[in-house]
Amino acid sequence: MHVTMIGTGYVGLVSGACFADFGHDVTCIDKDASKIERLKAGGIPIYEPGLDLLVAQNVRAGRLHFDTEAAEAVRKSDAVFIAVGTPSRRGDGHADLSYVYAAAEEIAGLLDGFTIIVTKSTVPVGTGDEIEKIIRARRPDAQFAVVSNPEFLREGAAIEDFKRPDRVVVGIEDERARPVMTELYRPLFLNETPILFTGRRTSELIKYAANAFLAMKITFINEMADLCEAVGADVQQVARGIGLDKRIGGKFLHAGPGYGGSCFPKDTLALVRTATDAGTPVRLIETTVAVNDARKKAMSGKVSTALAGDLAGKTIGVLGLTFKPNTDDMRDAPSLDIIPALQALGASVQAYDPEGAHEARQLLRDVDFKDDAYAAAQDADALVIITEWDQFRALDLERVKQSMKSPVLIDLRNIYKPEEVRSRGFKYASVGRA
Template identity: 75%
Template sequence: MRVTMIGTGYVGLVSGACFADFGHVVTCVDKDASKIDKLKAGEIPIFEPGLDQLVEKNVKEERLFFTTDPTDAIKTADAVFIAVGTPSRRGDGHADLSYVYGAAEEIAGLMDGYTVVVNKSTVPVGTGDEVEAIIKQTNPEADFAVVSNPEFLREGAAIKDFKVPDRVVVGTDDERAKEVMTELYRPLYLNETPILFTNRRTSELIKYAANAFLAVKITFINEIADLCEKVGANVQEVSRGIGLDNRIGKKFLNAGPGYGGSCFPKDTLALSKTANDVGAPVRIVDTVVEVNANRKKAMATKIIDAMGGDVSGKTIGILGLAFKPNTDDMRDAPSLDIIPALQEAGAKVRAYDPESMEEASHSLKDVMFCDGPYHALEGADAMVIITEWDQFRALDMERAKSILNGNVVVDLRNIYTKADMTKRGFDYTSVGRP
């Protein structure tokens, strides 16, 4: 089938490359000429493990194309995916749908024959109705269907998530659209992937409900971690104890500095705003948003307390800046709250992250970005682990101790144990463990 992807951001690029790898012919469209030029030259604008090889392979085999001109790509497409950004709107927290609506208007003017227009972007309930109205108004003679097909891609594992998903959700009542979507995802039948067909509004809500529920789990275990610290319990053992219950599950029960990234912060906020607008507030989600924001700020206090309550004039070596490992995404990363708070308290910061330092440099000022983990620790009064990259899990602690100016270690991801670190002579602080 012929597929067009409007937008070459994280979702659009990964989805386009994976559809091409299924055997479909995919054209990715973006207005950013420099980004398209780089993609044509084989330069991937985001870090996602395996994506560069996947793009290179499918470009070489002439199934994946990039362009700034949507004309032919939309006219010849069986399905056109809208995969543009929906950031939180300044001032009120609602999802900014201007890019979605702009894409819909552009698609409407170029469609030729029956076309399935697919909302892949994360959008509030009812957006599909608005997209349909825009297309009808722009092109009254258009033969089309608007479908909701939310993405469930984890940054750092997106290719696997697309090719071996837990489920595929498709929102449409149009029988022809169901046939097109079934054919697009037919390669997944070999994996017996559940494909849930539902109405469009239900599909749109599934995405927000899924992300909000995961955010609730993260925030719940973070509050339990605070309780563990007060009563002398171990949050990791609590997590294991409740996670072995199949009704709860073990995923997203790792205590830490709070959630961040491109999805959870904006999606919980957008869901909350939508719910309040229709008079059905989701109070649990409202609380999660507030608690998570406060938690990221509290982590700076935790570090300062571990350093004796005063960091003025001291140097802190930060390991990890991205909101999670295997990505360069800095959106709403805990480090963006923690580091400025430490600087405001008078600390100097040296930092290292394997992938996100260039992106971080746009948001973090007066930080010395280093060449490696040990470079970040040279002369520092404390080592702080914010992101649990694999290369931080087995550091040479003797080497670290020899180059640190102090012996304080604050592990916000619980990747080491207190017994081992104390044995090595460190003053060790973790999250939710005695």
């Protein structure tokens, strides 16, 4: 089948490359000419493990193409995907749908024959209805169907998630779309992946509901971590004890400095705004948002406590800046709250991240960016682990200790065993452990 992907951001590029790997002919469109030239030259504008090889293989096979102009690709496409950004709108927290609607306007003028318009971007309930109105107003004669097909890709594991998903959700209002979407995902049908066809508005809500539930689960275990510290319990054992209950499950029960990233912060906020507008407020999610925001800001206090409440003139080494490992994504990363808070308390910060330094330089001020973990520890009064990159899990602790002014390790991801670190002569603080 012929597919056009409007947008070569995280979702568009990964989805386009994976559809091409399924055997479809895919053209990815982006208005950013420099990004398209980079992709044509074999460069990848985001960090995602394995994506460079997947793109290169499908470009060589002639199934994956990149362009700034959508006209030719859309006219021959069976399905056109909208995979543009929907950031939180300034002022009210609603999803900014301007890019989605602009894409719909452009697609409308290019349609030739029956075409499926698929919303891959995360959009509020009713967006598909509006897209249909936009296209119908522009092209009353056009033959098309608007479909919701939300993505469930975890950054750092996106290719695996696309090819071996827990489920595929497809929201349709026109039965002509069903065989087209079935054929697009045919390899997954053969693997017996659950493919759930729903109404379009239901599909749109499933995405927000899923992310909100996972965000709530993270916030729940973080609050349990605070309680564990207060009463002398161990949050990791608590998480395991409840996670073995199949009704709960162990995923997303890892205590830490709070969630961030491209999805959870904006999607929970958008769901809160949508529910409020509908007159059915979602109190649990409202609280989740508030608790998570406060938690990220409070993490500097854990560092201050480890240094006897005085950060003035101290040097803090930071390991990990991105919101999670295996990505260069800095969106709403806890480091963006923690580092400025440390600086406000009088500390200077030197930091290292394996992939996120370039983005972090645009967002953080007066930070001394280092080339490796040991450089970040050099002459530091304390070392803080914010993001749990694998390379931080097996540091040479003796080397770290010798390079620091004082051996203080604050592990906000609980990647070390307290007794192991303390036996090496460190003062050690973690999350939710006595």
